[in-house]
Amino acid sequence: MKILIIGSKKNNTTDYFYYNLLKEKGYNIKIFESHDIFNEFYYRNIFNKILFRLKLSNIYYKINVALKKIALNDYDIIWIFKGMEIYPSTISYLKNKTTAKIVNYNGDHPYIYESRGFGNKNVLNSIKLYDLHLSYSKEIQKNLINKFNVQCKWLPFGYEWSKVNQVYHDxxxxxxxxxxxxxxxxxxxxxxxxxxxxxxxxxxxxxxxxxxxxxxxxxxxxxxxxxxxxxxxxxxxxxxxxxxxxxxxxxxxxxxxxxxxxxxxxxxxxxxxxxxxxxxxxxxxxxxxxxxxxxxxxxxxxxxxxxxxxxxxxxxxSNYKYSDRINILESYFNEII
Structure with a gap:
């Protein structure tokens, strides 16, 4: 199975946990750091922040142009994490130009946003375009299926590493x-x-x-x-x-x-x-x-x-580690390809 992840390559992100775990299992996997590219631009200086908030920046456009080129490489799964930087038109383009199944995983809420960093119109307007949604929440899973008539599976959070607590006198x-x-x-x-x-x-x-x-x-x-x-x-x-x-x-x-x-x-x-x-x-x-x-x-x-x-x-x-979640994920991917 050949997989392209769209998200972040920063340590301690769910995107990177899954990227490393799938790579360790021998999958042919690449990651396009759309989120990191955006953050590097946005947080570089106050001028870039102002440009973006005034909708005068072309950073999203550049990310989408790059993704269209990278994705045309015979992937079985294109897995987008949240997708704030990805235009709905780009997802439609990928569905038309590739045979890949397009999957979304959102660690927040897909259509209710508490603040600017939790979602945007790209996330909302893309919901119906995905072949499969993955959600940590059974409630969100149910709502996505009923409200948007999409396929959604439950993928709970987990932990990356563990250690016995030897502090008795806390x-x-x-x-x-x-x-x-x-x-x-x-x-x-x-x-x-x-x-x-x-x-x-x-x-x-x-x-x-x-x-x-x-x-x-x-x-x-x-x-x-x-x-x-x-x-x-x-x-x-x-x-x-x-x-x-x-x-x-x-x-x-x-x-x-x-x-x-x-x-x-x-x-x-x-x-x-x-x-x-x-x-x-x-x-x-x-x-x-x-x-x-x-x-x-x-x-x-x-x-x-x-x-x-x-x-x-x-x-x-209890199989709560992210490496255990991979078994669930593999079964979901195998169902759709």
């Missing part, structure tokens, strides 16, 4: 690792206003929340530092964006794979992965969040460490 503090927005800041204030200490790691938190005796802010952490930071706290807070409601997100799998206690928003889909009170905790509203956080903080070190080990063991025994 900090009895909650932690959130990620960048801020108003909703995240509001939820964290619910905890700190009720006496629960939180440590926040990410960029620009100081613009959204002030430090006090219950809130400490630290720079962003990545790779090994991300893992070691996560493991030393009593719990890791998970906060859904709107598109994750009734579903799950990447952190659903990341933190248990590090042997961390996750405090997650409740969803039926998420409870199918990890058992409540045994492998993680779920909250339904602000009052429940505060109650569960206090309960986790008050666990003995032995009780907390047991839950961390349960979470880790469930992760590695």
């Amino acid at each position: 900090k009895k503090i909650g932690c959130f690792i990620g960048n801020p927005d108003n909703n995240r800041a509001q939820i964290i204030r619910q905890l700190t206003n009720n006496g629960i200490m939180m440590h926040l790691y990410g960029n620009n938190w100081i613009k959204h929340i002030k430090e006090n005796k219950f809130i400490k802010i630290f720079p962003a952490v990545h790779n090994e530092e991300y893992l070691s930071t996560a493991q030393k706290y009593r719990f890791q807070l998970n906060i859904f964006r709107n598109q994750n409601k009734d579903s799950h997100n990447m952190r659903t799998f990341e933190m248990p794979a590090f042997g961390c206690i996750s405090l997650n928003p409740y969803s039926k889909e998420q409870t199918s992965f990890f058992e409540e009170n045994i492998e993680c905790f779920y909250y339904n509203d602000n009052n429940d969040l505060i109650s569960k956080a206090k309960h986790i903080i008050n666990l003995s070190e032995e009780e907390a460490y047991k839950i961390k080990q349960n979470a880790y063991n469930k992760s590695i025994s």
Whole structure:
């Protein structure tokens, strides 16, 4: 099977996880870094940002011209991740000029966008053109099928790597690792206003929340530092964006794979992965969040460490790793070619 991925070649992107895993399995696979090309242009200087926002830039046009040339190379699958840079007309062109099946995977919501970076008219207007959609969310899968009459399969998130948590004497503090927005800041204030200490790691938190005796802010952490930071706290807070409601997100799998206690928003889909009170905790509203956080903080070190080990063991025994997701993906691709 010959596959062309359209997306990003940056580390820690889902695109690149799948690219490397498919390559390791021996597939003839290439990646066209449409997203990286756009970001390199957009973030180069303020002038480029202004040009793009005023619709005076031709960066999308250049990306689409390049893609049309690259794609004419007898691929079986052309797999587009989100597709903000790809014109609907380009997808139609590829369907007419190649025999490849065109597949879309969107790690956000395909037609409801919280902000500029979550989607655009290219994503929305291309929905009906794909031979197959892949979604992490069963709810989004159902909505795509019913609203747009397209073929859609469920492909949950996963984790890239795991490590046993050997930190027995943890900090009895909650932690959130990620960048801020108003909703995240509001939820964290619910905890700190009720006496629960939180440590926040990410960029620009100081613009959204002030430090006090219950809130400490630290720079962003990545790779090994991300893992070691996560493991030393009593719990890791998970906060859904709107598109994750009734579903799950990447952190659903990341933190248990590090042997961390996750405090997650409740969803039926998420409870199918990890058992409540045994492998993680779920909250339904602000009052429940505060109650569960206090309960986790008050666990003995032995009780907390047991839950961390349960979470880790469930992760590695349940085929939640991205390398396990490849088996699901292969079956979907084989159905359409």
